[in-house]
Amino acid sequence: MDASVKSFKRKELGMKIFRACFLTVTVLFVLFPLYWMFITSLKGERELFANVQTFFPREITWQYYFDPVNGIFGANSPFLSFFINSMIVSFVSMVLCLVIGSYAAYALARFKMKNNRNEKLSFLILTARMLPPIVVVIPMYLIMQNIGLLNTLWSMLIVYIGFNLPFVIWMLKAFFEEIPVELEESAMVDGSSRMRAYHSIILPLVIPGFVATSIFTVILTWNEFLFAMFLLNSTDKMTLPAGISTFITQYQTNWGALCAAATVSVIPVLFFSLLVQKHLVKGMTLGAVKG
């Protein structure tokens, strides 16, 4: 009896150690590329191309960041304009998306329409998200060329607002549905209009939902490459992913600068993604599962 309990305990301990090892390996596997990206941006030219690779840079240099000639923040580098373009596009499209999407989400979450039309409309909106972007981007390129918006941030705004709307609507709809209907009803019974009830009672309650949704929208836009690559072709208009892709040239890639640019572009995303951790499942599955 005693022996079997002991062996059972030993088995449990073995399992625990195995799991700990497995998880450590997984975490290292996940984090290593990021670590490598960062330290490559700190290595000098000689160390980067040395025969013996170093896992900890022997000499740390910030030249790829701050050098006035070679650095990504230097005067010659277009990096800062990529960064600013990305900020403008993500922020403006996020705000407009949230304004337009919140009304639609509210309408879909709250109003009873004939023949279950809510469900059908919601699904219709979701199908826009399932559309492969490549199907839209080629005609979009031709349209933008015809109306003279090619290579402007306006074209990016239109595309990103349109393409993020389904996501915003589904996300906000889920947040609206968590709020009891009685709140609006009592306000309306007291004589306030539907829209007034929405603005003064419902909106303040879903602010956390708005924050989470806006962060997701910013991340989506920040990371988007296909549309940016098609619709922007001059360096001063490019967003970060499109800009970074121009750093890779066939014969001579400046790895130090490339990794520095990648590192800086990743920092805001890392910061933001920590803030929305709690809503991650909801955001990633578009309300298909409740997280």
Add this chain to the structure above:
Amino acid sequence: MSNNTNQAASDLQRNELPAKKPKKSKTLQQSDKKLPFLLLTPTFILLAAVTIFPILYALYVSVMSFDTFGNSSGFTGLKNYMDIFASSTFWNAIFITLLYTGLAVSIEIFLGFNLALMVSKDGKAMTYLRWLLIIPMMLSPLVVAVVYLLMMNTDMGILNYMLQSIGLPKINFLGEPTTAFLSLIFVDVWQWMPMCFLIILAGLQALPRDPFEAAEIDGASKLQVVRFVTLPMLKPILVVALVIRTMDALRTFDQVFVLTQGGPGRATETISFLMYRASMKNSDFGFASAGLFIVLIITIIISTMLIRFMNRSQSA
């Protein structure tokens, strides 16, 4: 599940509102008739502008021919569609895309499921672990591809350096057809396995405890519990992960653009990349637009099948 809450919410509204104050609610309901459509109008205008309008435009372009400079040079009828159907590059791209999606998604779900099983029990450690594991899926696929381009470099890449230091031969990760294809899948798995893990973990934690306790009392082994209790109950969640990942993997572009440019040969040319090459590099907009419709039809078929599958497994 969101259907149910929505249903419940609207039931509440329908049943209770008239019961409370019939007079008021009548005017409310009348104003309710126009308001939702008013609120939805801007959304539908914008969605039409970025989806329906471009698709119609592509329909127009697909029956036109283009010269090498990308200028339209007249009506050609169905010639572009004939070209597409006869084009072996097109069918190759379809095949590559489907194979890529199938392999990548099944590996991601398998690994994600096992990882989720492994950590589903401890609560405290999980918050930190999840914090670390979500990172890849938040990054731009383009940046991820750039980092792997560096790491997979044949001469100075760290992966080959590590292989050599344990006495293995170098691998030309992106230079051989098969290894290039598998390398792309590897990058995809690195980035998106965490997402499958996250969805499945959320599903696992929402499962009721009783069936597990019952199985334990009946003396089922751990493997049997997974096979006969966890998997059947988790099926709806697994299908959700499958649907979401499949939709995304079918449109893979960024990684191909950075890592292989569709090469070597056409070994990694996904459908998105082929369309890019046809339109932006060869200026053959007619061909590309005709191809888009075939892609659109294939996507619709796959997503309809997946959604049917999802609805069935959720109602079962």
